[in-house]
Amino acid sequence: MSKIIAENVNVYYGSKQALFDVSIDIAEKEVTALIGPSGCGKSTFLRCLNRMNDVIDICRVEGSIKMDDLELNSRKLDVVRLRENVGMVFQKPNPFPKSIYENVAYGPTIHGIAQSKEEMDQIVETSLKKAALWNEVKDRLDEIGTGLSGGQQQRLCIARAISVSPEVILMDEPCSALDPIATAQIEELIDDLKKEVTIVIVTHSMSQAARVSQKTGFFHLGKLIEFGSTEKIFKNPDKQQTQDYITGRFG
């Protein structure tokens, strides 16, 4: 069952083309990993899925991206509503310089989700529990979010993303700034989350892609070279380029 269907997506930064005719089907409640060397356009593609490219003035997106029959690449799209449904976790943990509680309550507040203080407390607690952070921070919710360790900060960001119950979560190299233990915790978390949400993760680590994902797409120089089940991509890819990248012969 497809959650997102992208067809012939082209992205330009000014006159430079960053993505060439990317078409991909992202299945619901699965983890889709996007791999490829730096600058291959995998993050650019990820940012098309919640229209984060709007933030960049010179960026232009062409083609069709449909999520449950809703055209994402349309001027008429309500970006605020889209981003409520499609959360995002960034490469570098970026909690707001506010308290842990306020960090998680940020989304529900701006979208008017909680009706009362009790409801908000409930949302914050559930989100932190889902992000496997609750036990570590439950006694210090008033402390500033930027004071946590790197791994905790990233889990706080995940809690922030799931606080508005999105259907899709985009992760842009979520573990690249973390140590192996924190990385293992995040990967475990991704495994839990996929029961409820669709996850698209960009990663530089091929072993991570192999561990967490069900589908993998390989990008190179702005093109989607190969897309298929993770097992197939890693064990028996169709394309020589994919084979070379996976085995570490380039990239």
Added chain:
Amino acid sequence: MNLILVTFIILLAFTSYYFGRKKALVIQSSQRLTALPKFYGYYLAAWCAAPALIIFVLWSVFEPSIVKTFILQDYTDQNLTKNELQLIYTKVKALAVGTYTGNITNFLDESANKYIQLKGIANSAKVAIILAILIFSLSFAYRSVQKNDRMREPVEIFLKWVLFVASLGAVLVTIGIIFSLLFEAIRFFQAVKIFDFIFGTHWYPAKTFVRDGQPDPELMKDAFGAVPLFAGTFFIAFIAMCVAIPIGLLSGIYLSEYAGRGVRKYAKPIIEILAGIPTVVYGFFAALTVGPFVKEIGNAMGLEVSSESALAAGAVMGVMIIPFISSLSDDVITAVPQNLRDGSYAMGATKSETVKKVIFPAALPGIVGSILLAVSRAVGETMIVVMASGLAANLTMNPLESTSTITAQIVVILIGDQQFGDPKTQSAFALGISLFIVTLFLNVIALSVVKRYREKYE
């Protein structure tokens, strides 16, 4: 004479630079150099210029007082006071250069001749000594160039000392200013009780003026109360901030978050040009345009408005400060990491929500710092107040009346005739040092706030 000597030293230094470099190239043909050829040049030039110039400066500093001692030796048996001796010396100097117009006594004439003679000797001695030093230091330096000694270290050490002397000069001048303020202020506080100065509510120094002798201590008590001045200063600064903070801050937010690159490219330099308008221009703008305008509006509403009002001065001062706040807060807001913005946008926050809930709080310490810096500027501003707000120190909280500030009163006290040692004149120093303390305090707080903000990200 001096000019020729200094020019000669400098020209010689340049020449020796080229000579040293050339010499290095010659050495290079037979042995390995210890540094790049230019260091040989620098080495020779430094040894040429530095000792000669140092002696020259020292000589110029001490020569006049030595000559003076010699001249006045002849007058020691006459039991003269210090002032009288000074007067005689001035006369002798004037006579020697031919600008003296009074009675010429034999004694004076003799001294003048002696002065001319001494000056002549001093000048020739100076030239001789400096030439000797030049020859000595150059030959010393040339010998070590010939020996191909290490050149890099001495040059680096020399440069370090040049920089050290420059910064020492800056620090010493600042300390000197502070101490001269402090000493005069202490003299003032010997005449006027510090309590009367800080808590007195009447500022009217003119009434202590008496032709000869000391003014009445009772009068002094009531003439130097600085409260109206402090009140006026902060009142006008407050009005200025009421204008500058909202406009400056909002335009800073617009420039950093909303304006497209095109707008920002042109708007930011234009706003910064505003900061370069001389304050005297703002001053006559306030006095001739805004003041009468405020008065007219007030009169039309049936209010009594002085034509020199605190409101006009404060409002124009606020306009002057707008670019200061907008530019600084623009910088501070731009410095908020992009990933915080991304985090907020990715949660579905709109631009204004992001500004209000994430960017502004994150930038707040920096913004507060910039506002404090702006306040200390407003407190120290002089010209606008002198021109537009009046010179009478009224203790008032009515923005439509005229009031005065510390800076304006210092101007009033120190223009026109004045007498050193008069409490009225000295009060300017007391005001100056209190203003200095206030702005120093504000700056220290502002800088520490800004610093704490810097530490927050990385």
